[in-house]
Amino acid sequence: MIAPRPDVAFDGPKDTGTLTLEVYPSLRSPYTAISFDRAVKLARDTGVNLSVRPVLPMVMRGVPATREKGMYIFMDTAREAREAGVPYGNFYDPIGDPVRRCYSLYPWAVEQGRSTELLSSFLSHAFARGVNTNNDRGLRKVVEAAGLSWDEAQTHLGNPGWEDMPEQNRLAMYEAGLWGVPSFRLLDENGEQLLALWGQDRLWLFAREIQRQLDKR
Template identity: 75%
Template sequence: MAEQFKEQGGAATMDPSPVARWITSTLMTHLFSPGTVDRRRAKAEKRRARQGAPHRVEYFHQVDDGYSHLMAQVLPRLVARYAIELHCHLVEGPQGRNVAEPELLLQLSRNDACHVAPEYGLAFPHHPEPPAAALVEQASLILAAQSSADFATLASAVGSALWARDAETLALLAAQHGQASAQQLRAVLDAGNQRRANLQHYSGAMLYYGGEWYWSVDRLYHLEKRLAGLGADRQPGEPMLVPRPEVDVGELRDSGTLTLEMYVSLRSPYTAIVFDRAVQLARDAGVTLQVRPVLPMVMRGVPATREKGFYIFMDAAREARAAGVAYGIFHDPIGEPARRCYSLYPWALEQGKGNALLSSFLRHAFALGTNTCHDRGLRKVVEGAGLDWQAASAHLGQPGWEPLLEENRLAMYAAGLWGVPSFRLLDAQGAPLLALWGQDRLWLVARAIQRELQRGAPDAA
């Protein structure tokens, strides 16, 4: 086994006991089933109505985070459209075990926000470098001095000045609207961080309503649908502020000039809900698909807190439901099940069934609840991929797959990505055209493919 692989935690990961694995899997299946989610929401609404309370939405804003600036631009419209009481909090980024790569995360937020903003009718400048610390502090001091109502109307202007490196405008906003002292800012941040922790979350750009979290503009449609269903929409029947983008393959087809790389892991809920859709997109668009599996983060020694795990499984279930993807009956494949499947991957590739094996494993682990810890369950995976179990048995547990996954991980990091699923779109020369992280970026990948094909069309201007 490669030393680099060992350093990533591949050899040291402790597998859960069969009982612990079963309990966790059963609990996750129950907690995030559609029926349980609906009952939890109904209970929250019943409690709100009984207390005569307003529809209280809390927003957690991180000044140096690109996703927060996107959300800030929508806040005034959110308050105008829905009968909600908005409470705004200023927070810092994820701390401790809740974030593995804080600088990479912020870099990704800037790059991703730049790509996403125009698609949503928002603005975010190309900003490869982090904003100057002095400007971040000035922006924070201004927002820390505002009431929630003023925060919602001012956050976008403050963010626009910050990301434009416009110290003069920030100074003018401070003179017009006031600013907190350094001591007051610290108190406001501490209060926001604590409130977020009390509600069991860890990130910025988050909205909280009725026991559920919604991430920035990308998950706003979930909150909008929920509020509309409760009669809080002041403009019923009108389009949502930020509707969920559809994955539109488009009319043009590639002839092998573009390559779509997809970095995946066998323990990723988000990979599970997008894998087959991404394979289908590549097939329909005619692009060359290169799937590059990596070891799951937890098996690379990256810690996962209860709060983070809970949110990811909840959010993946919600996203799968919206996309009409089969998902939600779990049997956690962390550790030995994933390693055993990976050991079959090089052989499956030789049979032309590499993608089929990964797809079958993800489907069995996340949608069918198959116990892949033993041969009986793994046989279902192998045969579900159209492979022969007896032939597979000769390769099961054999070494040699680790360097391939480590090579993929290094390539993913070199592209400025580190989580899965991630996508890279490459031109005919192998130069990157786009690098994105997240199952919720497949629609943007589809649009990027069409734009590249339009540029190369014979009648393109």
């Protein structure tokens, strides 16, 4: 490797919840799939608040993407996953209904305190375990692995009312000057932006900025 990537590991004194790490994931993003759990771990290890703000996949918002671009992303993600030492590659593309069905469960998962676990489980099953999330059998695996009840989930599955959430998150992401997923923002205790970057390979910069903010105290 020409330029080894700095480690994301953090072992200094923890924040007391004054900083917030915003994460903008998409359930159809390979780059999100290999970085979501690492972003969650970074927030946990550093003690900062975690704010997860899901968005719809670009192609589901009408943004065109060539087949060549899609193939490059999947292949590049495989290389990045190997470098990061995270599972990836046995995937079943969740575009369309799988994403909508999972997002329809998201408000309920938030109420249950398992929303982060739901997204993590979906990404893992779709991009590392090769599970077809387009049917009830696959989605049940996602839900139960997230520590949620499948029987209860079925009463919320497909319900409307979630659609504004990913759109509001997309607008917030764009307003911050970020254009794709996964994107991240670090905010201070007043909600002021300290750092905003796109890309799963930028997490180390957030670890460094969190450390810098804590060192100032």
